[in-house]
Amino acid sequence: MGDEITGADNAVKLVLHALHESGVHVPEIGVPFSLGFIVLVLAVTTFTGLRASTARQAQESVA
Numbered sequence: 001m002g003d004e005i006t007g008a009d010n011a012v013k014l015v016l017h018a019l020h021e022s023g024v025h026v027p028e029i030g031v032p033f034s035l036g037f038i039v040l041v042l043a044v045t046t047f048t049g050l051r052a053s054t055a056r057q058a059q060e061s062v063a
Helices: 002-021 031-062
Strands: none
Touching: 002 031
């Protein structure tokens, strides 16, 4: 899932950059924001995976 999100982040940046280069006034996404977004996505993905794994183990121990 993380790869799809970071790929979407890059796609949005490319589209916004192309619009900016053609004269359209759009916000530019800076490197710190982009890296922060990637780190956030990875953290959420890791947390969700660990939580699901813990829930699965708890369910297996009950059964």
